[in-house]
Amino acid sequence: MKVFRLPDLGEGLPDAVIRQWHVREGDSIAADQALVTVETAKALVEVPAPWGGSVEKLFAGEGDTLETGQPLVGFKDRTGSAEPAPSQPGDASAGQPPTDSGTVVGRIDQGSEQLHAESRPIRIRPRNATPAVRALARQLRVDLAGLHPAGARFTEAEVRAAAPRTSSKPPEPQTSKRPVPTNTGNTEPARRAMALAMSRARDLVCPMTLCDEADISKWPKGEPATLRLLRAIAAAAAEVPNLNAHFVDDALAPQSPVNIGLAVDAPKGLFVPVLKDVDSHSDEQLLDAVRSFRKQAMAGAIPQPDLQGATIHLSNFGSLGGRFATPVVVPPLVCIVGAGRSHEAVLPHKGKAKIRRLLPLSITADHRAVTGGELARFLAALKNHLTQA
Structure with a gap:
């Protein structure tokens, strides 16, 4: 499953409240299609899909608060689900009796067994943080590999905002819809x-x-x-x-x-x-x-x-x-x-x-x-x- 995490929606804002989902689990969507409307510190923002695919999991319900970098939507991984299972020699489900694969003078038998499924080449992520920001991330024990910068590179504010999450358990994923809470006092x-x-x-x-x-x-x-x-x-x-x-x-x-x-x-x-x-x-x-x-x-x-x-x-x-x-x-x-x-x-x-x-x-x-x-x-x-x- 490919996981899309809540991006930084501006000026290092630490979190956002889920206000309205525009997709459901099982929906097939296109890249840049609106996924969800969230409320940040001072505005309602539509978050678009980073890629197209089938929605497998919504990690939060309406009214929940997510911190920047936490899982938002899970997409079905096409490469993982489409990979066929290798067959075994003599498998009865193949409908054919086992054949002799020994060497015969003048002839070489060719089998249909799949020996290896070719995997996609590994993409090397470009450097997305300056040396000073990477040093700060190491000091605060922030794993930048699991986060997505708002721009081309991580900022000091994004690293500091992510730091508290490394020392606490992430909340349990919730998909049930809840009534939008009435914010009062410091919950605004x-x-x-x-x-x-x-x-x-x-x-x-x-x-x-x-x-x-x-x-x-x-x-x-x-x-x-x-x-x-x-x-x-x-x-x-x-x-x-x-x-x-x-x-x-x-x-x-x-x-x-x-x-x-x-x-x-x-x-x-x-x-x-x-x-x-x-x-x-x-x-x-x-x-x-x-x-x-x-x-x-x-x-x-x-x-x-x-x-x-x-x-x-x-x-x-x-x-x-x-x-x-x-x-x-x-x-x-x-x-x-x-x-x-x-x-x-x-x-x-x-x-x-x-x-x-x-x-x-x-x-x-x-x-x-x-x-x-x-x-x-x-x-x-x-x-x-x-x-x-």
Whole structure:
């Protein structure tokens, strides 16, 4: 039986909940046909069949939770089932009496006995992990041969996510259908993903946070704060590109274009949809995307591709409350911008005391990859673009 395991469905997510099977045991299906719909941390995803064949076993029922890399579907192995059993000389079931196979001068008898069934050549799997990732897998006792990477190569996150499974018994395969459970509290997939991401951030990131306030008194009345923040972050990233970057295998890799992950608070947890290539969109397109993401987050059904590819994060927590914070950087990103609630203050302006509107800013960076000077320059550039009319 060929076993297809649950693949990594994005950003090293640790598990998924089976929501709806689209096939049954005994069905014959084609490659890329939809097998099952699963719920990951923040989206419903259809998993396609990696190859065609006959479904022999479903390893989980609807409502079950599977970890990445655990068996999902078993397919009948055509080579194993089609191989004929070798016959024995003199077998009565052949319907023929045993014949003399001795040597006769001038003639050689030829028998029909199958001596050996030719087997398929063994495929050698290409290297699908860097030396550093293979070393990490050995250290954590993770067998990469039994797993499938989400891309061309395994990532450090995939290896770490697979590590706990090596020390525990896999759950018993279940095929019976169960009612979809009502998730509450920490059983929500989004909250499980948040807990995992925060644990990785705590273990990997060396955070440093700078805070300041931007004078936004020149903004036109009714100016959308989120739009101004998106534009200012893109402009600041162009001036200090090391903040719009990934830090992988101890190497800083500045990214282009600027893809901003926007934190959205929702009943099921924190969602971070990604606004791709901010500079390529008009103001109205960006506002439409933000409204769409918020609506989808409330329904708990943001498409998986819209949750991937961020190069920098934005948390506009001031729309709910609070002035300053210590936002958490989620690797492999190196920076997150936090905007607090704007307020009015009496400040000296052109030699006089005037009431000015201020926007609090809190920016955290991963000090393993970013210097304090780079973070300060990024904050100064961000303030400069926010204070413009």
